[in-house]
Amino acid sequence: MASNPTATQLTAAPAKRTGLVRCIAIVLLALIVLAGIVVLIIWLVVKPKRPVYTIEDGSVHDFNVNNNHLNSTFGFVIRAHNPNGRASIYYDSIEVSVAYDDQNVAFSTLVPFHQPTRNVTRLDAKILAQNVAISSSIAKDLKLEKTSGEIELAVRVKAKIRFRVGAWKSNHRTLRVVCDPVMLHFSSSKSFQRTYCDIDL
Ligand SMILES: *[C@@H]1O[C@H](CO)[C@@H](O)[C@H](O)[C@H]1NC(C)=O
Numbered sequence: 729m730a731s732n733p734t735a736t737q738l739t740a741a742p743a744k745r746t747g748l749v750r751c752i753a754i755v756l757l758a759l760i761v762l763a764g765i766v767v768l769i770i771w772l773v774v775k776p777k778r779p780v781y782t783i784e785d786g787s788v789h790d791f792n793v794n795n796n797h798l799n800s801t802f803g804f805v806i807r808a809h810n811p812n813g814r815a816s817i818y819y820d821s822i823e824v825s826v827a828y829d830d831q832n833v834a835f836s837t838l839v840p841f842h843q844p845t846r847n848v849t850r851l852d853a854k855i856l857a858q859n860v861a862i863s864s865s866i867a868k869d870l871k872l873e874k875t876s877g878e879i880e881l882a883v884r885v886k887a888k889i890r891f892r893v894g895a896w897k898s899n900h901r902t903l904r905v906v907c908d909p910v911m912l913h914f915s916s917s918k919s920f921q922r923t924y925c926d927i928d929l
Pocket residue numbers: 792793794795797798799858859
């Protein structure tokens with residue numbers, strides 16, 4: 729029996745096409761897996777370490793508590809150390825806040841910067857508390873702190889960072905730095921004790 733030539737042609741063409749599609753799909757999948765492995769290897773080789781933070785200096789000025797409101801000027805020298813030999817760090821946004829007894833009393837943003845490899849940068853943060861409403865118990869405690877001559881605060885830094893290795897840049901990651909307790913003296917004759925900060929990345 730002679731087969732119908734038109735019917736054979738009709739079935740052969742789609743079969744060839746699905747074979748081609750499958751082949752392209754396999755190649756694409758292989759490429760994606762390969763790219764993933766390359767990124768993973770780069771990441772494992774250069775694996776950026778977390779930055780290291782300390783507070784080198786701190787001061788408090790124009791501190792005044794009145795009617796459950798606070799006015800104050802805080803100044804901090806925050807030392808940011810990038811320990812990586814290959815990864816530089818983009819700081820795309822930096823927020824610094826000051827808390828007393830878990831209540832935020834002052835907040836400021838710093839200028840974004842790019843930190844080279846193995847670099848130490850000292851950030852000067854001047855943070856104002858301007859007529860900040862506080863509870864009466866905190867107002868009472870703050871007055872006591874002032875009389876005692878020193879105040880214990882927590883300084884927090886929240887930054888959006890990216891690592892850069894060569895031409896490759898990581899996604900944005902949130903860096904959280906907590907420096908607690910930070911002791912400030914109302915009298916400038918007392919020297920500041922360096923504070924080591926905890927890092928969460
Ligand atoms: C804070 O300063 C503002 C003026 O800058 C003033 O109106 C306010 O009374 C001050 N508050 C305190 C608690 O000293």
